[in-house]
Amino acid sequence: MPSLNQIWERLSLLSLLDIALVALLFFWLLGVIRGTRAVQLLRGVGILVVVALLAGSVLPLTTLRWLIREAVSPALFVAIPILFQPELRRALESLGRTGDWFSRSFATSNRPELEEMITVVARSAKQLSQQGIGALMVIERETGLQEYADRGVIVDSRISVPLLVNIFFPNAPLHDMAVIFRRNRILAANCVLPLSENVVGSTRYGTRHRAALGISEQSDAIAVIVSEETGSISITHDGRMVRHLTEGRLRRLLAALLKVQLEETEEA
Numbered sequence: 001m002p003s004l005n006q007i008w009e010r011l012s013l014l015s016l017l018d019i020a021l022v023a024l025l026f027f028w029l030l031g032v033i034r035g036t037r038a039v040q041l042l043r044g045v046g047i048l049v050v051v052a053l054l055a056g057s058v059l060p061l062t063t064l065r066w067l068i069r070e071a072v073s074p075a076l077f078v079a080i081p082i083l084f085q086p087e088l089r090r091a092l093e094s095l096g097r098t099g100d101w102f103s104r105s106f107a108t109s110n111r112p113e114l115e116e117m118i119t120v121v122a123r124s125a126k127q128l129s130q131q132g133i134g135a136l137m138v139i140e141r142e143t144g145l146q147e148y149a150d151r152g153v154i155v156d157s158r159i160s161v162p163l164l165v166n167i168f169f170p171n172a173p174l175h176d177m178a179v180i181f182r183r184n185r186i187l188a189a190n191c192v193l194p195l196s197e198n199v200v201g202s203t204r205y206g207t208r209h210r211a212a213l214g215i216s217e218q219s220d221a222i223a224v225i226v227s228e229e230t231g232s233i234s235i236t237h238d239g240r241m242v243r244h245l246t247e248g249r250l251r252r253l254l255a256a257l258l259k260v261q262l263e264e265t266e267e268a
Contacts, residue, residue: 041084111260113184117159118254118262121181124164125226125233126247134228135168136178136208139258140187143219149180152191159184168226178211178223194218198239212236222257224250
């Protein structure tokens, strides 16, 4: 067995760089799948592979060894992209968002519009919550949501609290489904969104919450949900959900996610 000195002598600058890049790659992948159903899937696949390898190596099971070598191993290369399709898509999209890496132009160039949108969304969520009206509001960022807007009703109107309350008012023509924002304008209403399949765990999400999780898994959009049953306000981003928000906390979360510095106000 080589000593520590021998190992240290074999290390070079390229070797250290190689190790660092691999570590960063695994750290990034774990960050992408954290909090999603991919964690449970990955754990299940890992347990299955470890048990099969141990059984095939410890016991003289020739058929099992052949099955692992000829069938299971090649099948994993096909199954992994299928099982982890949402997470892989989200990871590749995050790499493609060069604006998040090299600039903050999204926030700086449209700061007044974003400030107006944050304020209106937070106030609307509070008012809808107090009236027991369910709502789903989606904020478009760098990933375009035009394909979902085209499935709904194009509104193209400046955002305002009375307009949003009227849209989501029960039995109104556009109250169902989601509203999509593009900066400080309502792009479309009555939009159908993809439902998340992340149902692992004890929490039982309704259709609005699953749609909010679904759009945040497939894009960098931010979704704000008001529960019709409980009046609870929630926000989703990057496949994760934060629940039971007040107006003030919702404003701060939106400002942090959109990289906008807001003036300090009292929490409502």
